[in-house]
Amino acid sequence: MMNIHQPVYLEDKLEEVESSGKLAYRSQTLPTWCPGCGYFSIVEGVSKAMTDLGLNQKDTVCVSGIGCASRFPFFMNTFGFHSLHGRALPVATGIKVANDDLTVIVVGGDGDAFAIGGAHIPHAARRNIDITYILFDNGVYGLTKGQTSPTSIVGFKTTTTPYLNVDQPLNPLMMLLSYGASWVAQAYAGEPHHLTEMIEAAVAHRGFSYLHVLSPCVTFDKTSMTYKNLGMTVRPLPGDHDTSDFAAAMAAAQNTDLPQLGVYFAKERPTLADGLNEIAARAEATV
Amino acid sequence: MAKNAKQRTDIQIAICGSAGDGTIAAGDILKQAMAKAGYNVIAFDVYPPEIRGFGKCIARARITSEQVYSLKSESDCLVSLDDSHAIPHVPEVCKYGTVIYEDTPMSEMAEGTHISSHLASAQLPYGVAFREISERVTSSARSRNIVAVGYLAGLYDMPAEIFHQVIGRKFSGKPKELTDSVLSAFDAGFQTGAETFRLHFDRIGASRSKSKQSDLVMMSGNAATVRGCLDAGIDTFFGYPITPATTIMEMLAREMPKRGARLLQTEDEISAIAATLGAGYAGARAATATSGPGLALMSEMMGLGAMAELPAVAFVSQRGGPSTGMPTKTEQSDLNLAVFGVAGDGQRIILAPTNVEGCYKCAGKAFEMAEKYQTPVIVLLDLYLSNRYEAVELPVENPFSENCSKPVKKKPGKTKYSRFKLTSDGISPRAIPGDEDCMHTVTGLEHNEQGRPNDQPEIHQIMSAKRHEKLLTAVKHPGITISKRFGDKGKVDVGILGWGSTFGEILEAMIEARKEGIRCSAMKVVMLSPLPLGPIHAFMDDCGEVLVPELNYEAQFAALVTGATGRPVHRLNRVTGTPMRVREILAEIRRLAGQTEMIAAE
Ligand SMILES: Cc1ncc(C[n+]2csc(CCOP(=O)(O)OP(=O)(O)O)c2C)c(N)n1
Ligand code: SF4
Numbered sequence: 001m002m003n004i005h006q007p008v009y010l011e012d013k014l015e016e017v018e019s020s021g022k023l024a025y026r027s028q029t030l031p032t033w034c035p036g037c038g039y040f041s042i043v044e045g046v047s048k049a050m051t052d053l054g055l056n057q058k059d060t061v062c063v064s065g066i067g068c069a070s071r072f073p074f075f076m077n078t079f080g081f082h083s084l085h086g087r088a089l090p091v092a093t094g095i096k097v098a099n100d101d102l103t104v105i106v107v108g109g110d111g112d113a114f115a116i117g118g119a120h121i122p123h124a125a126r127r128n129i130d131i132t133y134i135l136f137d138n139g140v141y142g143l144t145k146g147q148t149s150p151t152s153i154v155g156f157k158t159t160t161t162p163y164l165n166v167d168q169p170l171n172p173l174m175m176l177l178s179y180g181a182s183w184v185a186q187a188y189a190g191e192p193h194h195l196t197e198m199i200e201a202a203v204a205h206r207g208f209s210y211l212h213v214l215s216p217c218v219t220f221d222k223t224s225m226t227y228k229n230l231g232m233t234v235r236p237l238p239g240d241h242d243t244s245d246f247a248a249a250m251a252a253a254q255n256t257d258l259p260q261l262g263v264y265f266a267k268e269r270p271t272l273a274d275g276l277n278e279i280a281a282r283a284e285a286t287v
Numbered sequence: 288m289a290k291n292a293k294q295r296t297d298i299q300i301a302i303c304g305s306a307g308d309g310t311i312a313a314g315d316i317l318k319q320a321m322a323k324a325g326y327n328v329i330a331f332d333v334y335p336p337e338i339r340g341f342g343k344c345i346a347r348a349r350i351t352s353e354q355v356y357s358l359k360s361e362s363d364c365l366v367s368l369d370d371s372h373a374i375p376h377v378p379e380v381c382k383y384g385t386v387i388y389e390d391t392p393m394s395e396m397a398e399g400t401h402i403s404s405h406l407a408s409a410q411l412p413y414g415v416a417f418r419e420i421s422e423r424v425t426s427s428a429r430s431r432n433i434v435a436v437g438y439l440a441g442l443y444d445m446p447a448e449i450f451h452q453v454i455g456r457k458f459s460g461k462p463k464e465l466t467d468s469v470l471s472a473f474d475a476g477f478q479t480g481a482e483t484f485r486l487h488f489d490r491i492g493a494s495r496s497k498s499k500q501s502d503l504v505m506m507s508g509n510a511a512t513v514r515g516c517l518d519a520g521i522d523t524f525f526g527y528p529i530t531p532a533t534t535i536m537e538m539l540a541r542e543m544p545k546r547g548a549r550l551l552q553t554e555d556e557i558s559a560i561a562a563t564l565g566a567g568y569a570g571a572r573a574a575t576a577t578s579g580p581g582l583a584l585m586s587e588m589m590g591l592g593a594m595a596e597l598p599a600v601a602f603v604s605q606r607g608g609p610s611t612g613m614p615t616k617t618e619q620s621d622l623n624l625a626v627f628g629v630a631g632d633g634q635r636i637i638l639a640p641t642n643v644e645g646c647y648k649c650a651g652k653a654f655e656m657a658e659k660y661q662t663p664v665i666v667l668l669d670l671y672l673s674n675r676y677e678a679v680e681l682p683v684e685n686p687f688s689e690n691c692s693k694p695v696k697k698k699p700g701k702t703k704y705s706r707f708k709l710t711s712d713g714i715s716p717r718a719i720p721g722d723e724d725c726m727h728t729v730t731g732l733e734h735n736e737q738g739r740p741n742d743q744p745e746i747h748q749i750m751s752a753k754r755h756e757k758l759l760t761a762v763k764h765p766g767i768t769i770s771k772r773f774g775d776k777g778k779v780d781v782g783i784l785g786w787g788s789t790f791g792e793i794l795e796a797m798i799e800a801r802k803e804g805i806r807c808s809a810m811k812v813v814m815l816s817p818l819p820l821g822p823i824h825a826f827m828d829d830c831g832e833v834l835v836p837e838l839n840y841e842a843q844f845a846a847l848v849t850g851a852t853g854r855p856v857h858r859l860n861r862v863t864g865t866p867m868r869v870r871e872i873l874a875e876i877r878r879l880a881g882q883t884e885m886i887a888a889e
Contacts, residue, residue, distance in 0.1 A: 276549050
């Protein structure tokens, strides 16, 4: 733990980063996000998690849809698939069905996931495809310059809701829990160390892991999901939260005013690959 | 059969009934048995979109000793299991053809509702008490259809033993009592048929010559497609059910897991093609199958496949459109969608087989091409091709090559791997996840050779050229007929240019026209994108008039060819939901031939 009263020297920090091995996972392309955007923590978190888990770059595929968050694969020195708006999950499904040995990490924004891509999430979750889905929720459309999203709050003013957004926001955590996701957690871009821990646990989970990351869009949201507002409201899940208790996870997910960070629910169950292997075994037995 | 061994056989039988009468099952037994007996068979069933209810079903089978290419416009025999449905088809029966119908006395019948009152004077009526016979031997009317098949077999002197085998196989796994009861219904029908007095009758003649009997199997276009996929070593399949493509997925679902391959029913067609591209990206031979509405949903992904240069195979079996259209009726109206349905300049390869054997070939070759040219490949089928049965000869040796992907040549210490490297043929060496030192990101954004997003003017120009030029060599892909000319060589009065399932009718019409002394030839085009322009130009150069018959309203192929060659063609379009009639094409050939003669005389 770094002591905040001690001065931090740039040379020390550089040496720490260089010796960490994280850079091996970063591509030559520098992130194109706005300064201050919560998304910088994805690249940092995923590189760190890959370093700690000892993943091989050549056996990892980062998949995304379209949006600011979805630019992520370009910044990694792994295999990458920057697909279409809303379609990261089915693409990842194909990759994983073709080669189950690959580690597949999917990243996307809230519009990508819950608007245009909403039809795919229940199926990826119920099939328990062994992938990690890191969802960066900024409550707004970033790449298209600030329109309302399915997680925008009622009353949020954007270019397409200049008077008022009247649509009730979705509750992604409750959705994913009810879809049967076998690992559900929440993190906050403003707490990068905890976020990295969560990414590591998500990747380590065998099955479909969903990590919801609250991430401010500093450019198109000055009022709602800002660092200031989120910083005042987020808090850890209670220490005695039981991650095997589905009802407790649903209850905790209902509290959107004071978002709680941590693992809501975790359960081991057969993955899609397990199921397909069983089908193959039964079919082979008939030959 | 021995007595007329030299007589050639060419009879077409239509069985017509309402859903629930067992019409399709009866037709199935007939075609399986006759194929087993060594005849060439082309069969096609028409059925209603509703599962229950009383919609019309017709099973047609053309049984021949010679090589033929389509069903005939006229049937030699119509079997009615339901008069209200069969009456409109009486005119389809040829002169001195037979109409066989239910003759079990009914308590009451309104005038004109019995089929016998609709026969022309030169059509021969055969009333049979199907119901009564079925009830007598099986104590239920349910085997009427089997009695009818038996009667047909008896009347035509078909080999009963082979029908027994086919019925036995069809009912294998069912209780023995059921099979026995079905067989007794067949026998009772057969006996009645054999004992029927025949005034003038084409008994079944010779089967095909012995040399050609080996290795012929009866299969539908969709079954041949499935065989092609399996022989090409398909690894993954993702699909969403839709008529008439569903049976491809159903057959693959049974066969693929036996070979360790993976199939998944996705939540929609967008995910089906997305997962197919994902699997292709990961190095698998991946495919999906759908119909027009599904292809419409897939078009954004097709563009991604073109841009990111990913292999994928999509089988698209067309049906009547637009929209939900006519799900159980045939049409060739998704050509424009297949060729042009994409955002931006997103050309891909389109193959359209013309017969069942072609389905096998195109299916397997599609995987080779997708891999070699790094692009989505659409194989355009249609309901008439998907569901029609032909006796086909499959090659003994697997004709498909394994990995056709251009490999990355490792040069240690050299510059970083460029996924989209510019090469002389436009095809870049392709690495897949798991390959050492080849990490890269593919994207639907325009990109440079390394795959990094780049929208500089010169990059978009160069990369667009690369993506299009690499496809040009596909028209020379080995081991597949891209286009082929039939009939008269050299200069002809009329040339018929065709694609897809209609080409069978085109060939039959061309053969008839030549018999009438018209100089004509026909050319099938199997690769619709990119078009084999060399052979098409050469063909058009030889033709006084060019006719393009196709089952759509907008003359989509005619417009495609005219657009690509700058030459006008005559269009012949039908959207009746049924195959085109040979005689309609023939009439058009005659008209065009006459026209040329007139011009010549002036
Ligand atoms: C089919 C399609 N429709 C619309 C777009 C335009 N588009 C690109 S990103 C985006 C929304 C981005 O918002 P979000 O998914 O929340 O991601 P963020 O940019 O906030 O990270 C939209 C509408 C597109 N690329 N494709
Ligand atoms: S627009 Fe918003 S979400 Fe996009 S990079 Fe900028 S701050 Fe981040």
